Amino acid sequence: MAVTATKAAESVPAKDDAQTVPAISDAGGPEPRSYAFEWLKGDEDDRRKQMVELAKAEVRAYVAARAKARIVPNATHTTTARRAVKAPDPILENVQMTAYDLWNSNQPIIAFSATAHMPPPAAGSGHSETDVDLQYSILLVTYPDIYNNLHKLYSGVTDKFHMDITPRMELIDAVDADGDGRGELLFRVTSDNGTGWAIYRATADKLWKMYDSLNPQ
Numbered sequence: 001m002a003v004t005a006t007k008a009a010e011s012v013p014a015k016d017d018a019q020t021v022p023a024i025s026d027a028g029g030p031e032p033r034s035y036a037f038e039w040l041k042g043d044e045d046d047r048r049k050q051m052v053e054l055a056k057a058e059v060r061a062y063v064a065a066r067a068k069a070r071i072v073p074n075a076t077h078t079t080t081a082r083r084a085v086k087a088p089d090p091i092l093e094n095v096q097m098t099a100y101d102l103w104n105s106n107q108p109i110i111a112f113s114a115t116a117h118m119p120p121p122a123a124g125s126g127h128s129e130t131d132v133d134l135q136y137s138i139l140l141v142t143y144p145d146i147y148n149n150l151h152k153l154y155s156g157v158t159d160k161f162h163m164d165i166t167p168r169m170e171l172i173d174a175v176d177a178d179g180d181g182r183g184e185l186l187f188r189v190t191s192d193n194g195t196g197w198a199i200y201r202a203t204a205d206k207l208w209k210m211y212d213s214l215n216p217q
Helices: 043-070 075-082
Strands: 091-100 109-117 136-144 150-159 168-175 184-191 194-202 207-212
Touching (some): 043 109, 043 136, 043 150, 091 168, 109 168, 136 168, 150 168, 184 207
Antiparallel strands (some): 091 109, 136 150, 184 194, 194 207
């Protein structure tokens, strides 16, 4: 669904139980239209596999960075690091993938989200530096480049202890936020400051923030 926008709903506290709906409207904008991307047969499954593998790699990197930050350097850990093997694949759940033709170019902008956790260590493998009970959330936004490889516009992995650094973002829909006929992405954003809404424009290199109710400019 596409609508034009002059402003989005105000942010709400994270603990507010009331249902909040973002309202985006402009009386003088273009007619609403769908930005949904129409996949060719077989293409969606292939892209989903690519996005799943990319998401797993991003979560592995995040978990490894957090574990490394907790380790106190010493000779034992240095020796262990040299013997380190590839971290196991995270387990993805609540997987959602949506593609939009935001640029009216028949090129998909793919938004992928999931929750993840690390599997328990194999029997006899000893202590694990990762918290297997901790849940992570990941959001990826990509598009296929001229070589048909996925180009990352945004990658955000976070957990309940680090939403002050990387907030959790949930895709709501594609909207025409400035009335130019091209679509932007509307997200629900949860951080330490509460819950609000953000609108991002997809450029060739990254997602560019247009509006953030938690941090209004």
